[in-house]
Amino acid sequence: MSTRNLPDIGSAVTFATENPRAALATAIKYGAGIIVAIWMLFPIYWMVTVSIQPQEVIMNWPPRFLFFTPVLEHYVTLFTEQNFGRYLFNSFVVAAGAVLISVIIGVPAAYSLSRMDVYGGHHIGFWILSTRMIPPLSIMVPLFIFFSDVGLDRSLLGLMIVHFLITLPMIIWIVKGFIDELPQSLEESAMVDGCNRIQAFREIVVPLVMPGIAAAGFISFIFSWNNFLLALVLTGGDTRTAPLVIQSSMGYLSINWGMLGAAGTVTVLPVVLISLALRNHLVEGLTMGAVKQ
Known part of the structure; x- marks a missing residue:
């Protein structure tokens, strides 16, 4: 030894x-x-x-x-009688889809706000941030009416769209902070060597801020994965997500503690596994910019 x-x-x-x-x-x-x-x-x-x-x-x-x-x-009952695997899959589809779309749209938007002289850019940035200030309860009824009219109520697509609208500002503002820390001389050198703006963004900026993108995506994923209120209003039946099934273990007269513990453990496990897989990026991303050179 x-x-x-x-x-x-x-x-x-x-x-x-x-x-x-x-x-x-x-x-x-x-x-x-x-x-x-x-x-x-x-x-x-x-x-x-x-x-x-x-x-x-x-x-x-x-x-x-x-x-x-x-x-x-309790685990056997959870997956055989409660069909918890289906609801866990619903949560993953909604969270992964919302975060993926938010990253695809949010990272270029963050770069634009950080690097380009957009007319009214400060107002646009504040407007994007202000969408996170709205209490979810204040928009539940309009959202339900709208999605009912377009036929997306009780659907995973409707819930994914709402989660995307909420996670997108989070992605934009977190990634923008990381891009602000990068010296513009890196992109200017790449463009002097023949890269255009898009190539400099793709080849220089994105790899350097990838830890920040991973951290922002993971934080957004946790929000979407754990969200209860939006799923309660916009889904139902086979489209329910895992948090709703966990809540169903608590009845009016009693609580099935064993089922509640099993459902909670299974729901926490994917987030833990993802955090372990991304731990290097998360640590680097959450500490990036903490020390000034």
């Missing part, structure tokens, strides 16, 4: 002996970090635990977090 990555206990003891205040501050910092991490991760652990506990164990008091026989009955 390699000891290359193991902590040097002797150096730590020497440091603590020679610098007791610094050692105490370090211990407090790491201790506080561990407490915060446990505080934030415990609800997720509890949700996963409830999803694999028998119903009689779930109702025990005090609750059991350890030492129980795990079962998969």
Whole structure:
């Protein structure tokens, strides 16, 4: 077994002996970090635990977090009787479609607002941002009437269009901030070498701000994936999304905690997997521009 990555206990003891205040501050910092991490991760652990506990164990008091026989009955019921896989697929189609269209339209729009001298560009940017200030409840009735008239009520396409209209401003403003950080000399050098504006955008700007695009797309995906209110009004039946099915586990007189935990775990899992797949881009994108050169 390699000891290359193991902590040097002797150096730590020497440091603590020679610098007791610094050692105490370090211990407090790491201790506080561990407490915060446990505080934030415990609800997720509890949700996963409830999803694999028998119903009689779930109702025990005090609750059991350890030492129980795990079962998969809640997951089996979720996918066989509740057909949860279909609703999970609906959520993915709506979220992925809305984010994909928003990125295709939003990234060039962000570049235009950042680099081009558009007449009234500041007003256009503020107007785009102002669409995020509208309370969703204030537009529910007009949206429902409009989509009913055009035949898109209770459809995934109608919900995708609404999510696109909401995620597009988010994509534009986040990506615009990343493009603003890039020196224009990079594009000017490319155009001197023979590239036109579109080629400079495609070959120079997009690769450099790809971490920002990934971060903006992921944030927008989470919003669309977790949205409940819009799906409640604009979908129904087989077009429902996962958050609506999770809510159906809570009845008037009782709550099916096992089903609720299983549905919540399955719904969180795709977002976790996507974040792990994009973690390098997300870390780079969320920290880009934090340090001025």
